[in-house]
Amino acid sequence: MVTDSKPRLREATQEVAGRFFIFAGLLFFLQVIFGLAGAMYFLWPNLPVPLNFNIIRMLHINALIIWLLAGFMGATYYLLKEEAGGRLYSERLAKWNLWLFCIGTFLIVAGYLYMGLSGNYSLFFSEGREYIEAPRWADIYLVAVFGLFLFNTLMTIYKHTQRDAITGLLAVGLIALAFFYLFGMKFFKNMSLDFYFWWWVVHLWVEGCWELIAASLYALLAIRLFGFPRQRAIKYLYIEAGLVVFTGILGMGHHYYWIGTPQYWLLLGGFFSALEPVPLFIMVLDSLRLAIKDRRLNHPNLLAQYWLVGSVIIHFLGAGLWGFAQTLPQVNRWTHGTQFTAAHGHIAFFGAYAMLIIACAYYALPRWRFGGDSFDQRRGFYSFLLMVVGVMGMTIALSCAGIIQVFMERLWGLPFLRVQGYMSFFYLMRFVFGLLTVTGVGLFFFDLLMPKARTNMEGS
Ligand code: HEM
Ligand code: HEM
Numbered sequence: 274m275v276t277d278s279k280p281r282l283r284e285a286t287q288e289v290a291g292r293f294f295i296f297a298g299l300l301f302f303l304q305v306i307f308g309l310a311g312a313m314y315f316l317w318p319n320l321p322v323p324l325n326f327n328i329i330r331m332l333h334i335n336a337l338i339i340w341l342l343a344g345f346m347g348a349t350y351y352l353l354k355e356e357a358g359g360r361l362y363s364e365r366l367a368k369w370n371l372w373l374f375c376i377g378t379f380l381i382v383a384g385y386l387y388m389g390l391s392g393n394y395s396l397f398f399s400e401g402r403e404y405i406e407a408p409r410w411a412d413i414y415l416v417a418v419f420g421l422f423l424f425n426t427l428m429t430i431y432k433h434t435q436r437d438a439i440t441g442l443l444a445v446g447l448i449a450l451a452f453f454y455l456f457g458m459k460f461f462k463n464m465s466l467d468f469y470f471w472w473w474v475v476h477l478w479v480e481g482c483w484e485l486i487a488a489s490l491y492a493l494l495a496i497r498l499f500g501f502p503r504q505r506a507i508k509y510l511y512i513e514a515g516l517v518v519f520t521g522i523l524g525m526g527h528h529y530y531w532i533g534t535p536q537y538w539l540l541l542g543g544f545f546s547a548l549e550p551v552p553l554f555i556m557v558l559d560s561l562r563l564a565i566k567d568r569r570l571n572h573p574n575l576l577a578q579y580w581l582v583g584s585v586i587i588h589f590l591g592a593g594l595w596g597f598a599q600t601l602p603q604v605n606r607w608t609h610g611t612q613f614t615a616a617h618g619h620i621a622f623f624g625a626y627a628m629l630i631i632a633c634a635y636y637a638l639p640r641w642r643f644g645g646d647s648f649d650q651r652r653g654f655y656s657f658l659l660m661v662v663g664v665m666g667m668t669i670a671l672s673c674a675g676i677i678q679v680f681m682e683r684l685w686g687l688p689f690l691r692v693q694g695y696m697s698f699f700y701l702m703r704f705v706f707g708l709l710t711v712t713g714v715g716l717f718f719f720d721l722l723m724p725k726a727r728t729n730m731e732g733s
């Protein structure tokens with residue numbers, strides 16, 4: 274039985290995992306730059322920008338998916354290696370995994386850029402399905418790279434860890450991630466059918482298998498940062514994971530309301546997705562209760578603790594609250610595909626996955642660079658503040674824009690473009706808060722590249 278609450282090997286070299294975080298940080302930075310460019314389009318559509326909005330948007334959301342995957346890989350390698358007493362099944366495979374992933378991403382992005390700049394739209398460069406626009410050859414390449422990652426991590430779990438529910442759940446989540454990607458690789462001529470399976474990729478990911486991965490990463494970090502007892506973490510994990518699978522799979526029916534599927538999806542999707550906030554809420558309660566009441570809060574890496582707790586809270590707000598607000602078919606009928614949806618998309622992705630990966634990165638950073646937990650955290654705190662205020666500000670701005678849109682366009686029937694005019698103040702706010710976000714992400718990336726050791730001047 275594993276009872277210790279401390280990672281077993283502090284000096285383990287963690288170069289590969291660290292580089293995954295750097296790669297993720299770079300893509301994150303590019304993602305938000307493209308986001309900002311997209312936001313500018315809403316305000317000044319005639320600016321001489323070399324790329325059209327569709328390409329900028331595609332780069333923005335595909336970069337998001339890829340950097341989150343890279344972040345999951347880095348976090349998994351880092352934490353698993355600690356769990357495994359400093360051993361990976363194969364360091365060499367991990368290095369290959371990193372470089373092949375970087376090369377693949379570079380080729381995909383180069384293809385998107387070429388397509389955007391030349392106007393030569395072709396299936397060779399993109400298959401044009403939101404979030405997973407990579408062309409078919411890249412799909413196959415990515416599956417192979419992910420296969421490599423899966424092999425290496427599963428073998429590490431099998432050979433070198435004590436294999437409990439936490440690593441088990443992580444393994445299930447990662448296998449499911451790879452498995453569901455395959456459904457995005459089949460075309461159906463029937464649009465309804467095509468959409469039906471397309472939702473299985475990103476949305477069964479975010480509401481199902483990524484939630485499992487997130488739950489195990491939360492547990493691994495909480496054990497380390499808050500001295501959370503392992504057996505209790507496992508108990509909560511069972512409850513949360515059971516509920517997430519139960520609500521997440523059928524809850525995804527909220528995407529089937531209006532795409533030509535049978536009517537029973539209105540009932541199924543509405544009912545189960547309305548329950549989705551429950552496990553998320555349990556997660557917030559557990560973590561906060563244990564972090565605040567029971568356990569030590571004096572871990573030297575306060576910054577990673579902030580990102581972790583922040584992630585749990587914003588995960589709940591973004592997925593639970595903003596998701597719930599539009600998930601009943603009676604409401605979704607009016608809010609579907611408005612800026613309110615975009616508000617939810619931003620806050621949910623940010624809180625649930627971006628912040629969690631940043632928490633893992635900040636947990637790893639001082640250990641990887643300085644061999645201990647203490648480092649100069651000031652830059653990281655500025656970045657925390659800027660990103661959280663930035664994304665919350667954008668979310669509130671987009672929610673206001675969405676409410677205007679629902680009333681004026683959907684309920685009163687005013688023309689689309691006229692209503693967009695009424696929303697422009699909030700588009701400006703999105704841009705302003707976007708600037709804060711970009712600055713925060715820039716600081717985070719800079720910190721990853723060049724963290725500062727702790728000076729004597731600093732308090733603890
Ligand atoms: C971390 C988990 C989640 C993430 C990252 C996420 C992200 C997103 C994104 C990006 C979209 C826009 C999809 C598109 O049309 O392109 C979306 C739509 C939606 N989400 Fe979530 N979501 C999450 C969890 C939830 C939960 C728990 C609920 C329900 C309680 C929910 C309810 C909805 C609904 C109803 C829509 C459809 C909006 C529409 O009518 O277009 N989401 N989500
Ligand atoms: C500088 C900050 C950012 C700006 C200015 C920005 C801007 C934008 C813009 C203009 C769009 C296209 C919206 C549309 O088609 O109407 C978009 C979509 C999206 N962005 Fe961002 N973004 C930023 C940061 C982020 C972050 C940090 C995340 C997640 C972690 C994110 C996730 C998304 C998602 C999921 C969509 C698709 C939403 C949907 O289809 O409903 N963005 N963003």
Ligand SMILES: [Fe+2]
Pocket residue numbers: 476480525527528
């Ligand atoms: Fe969903």
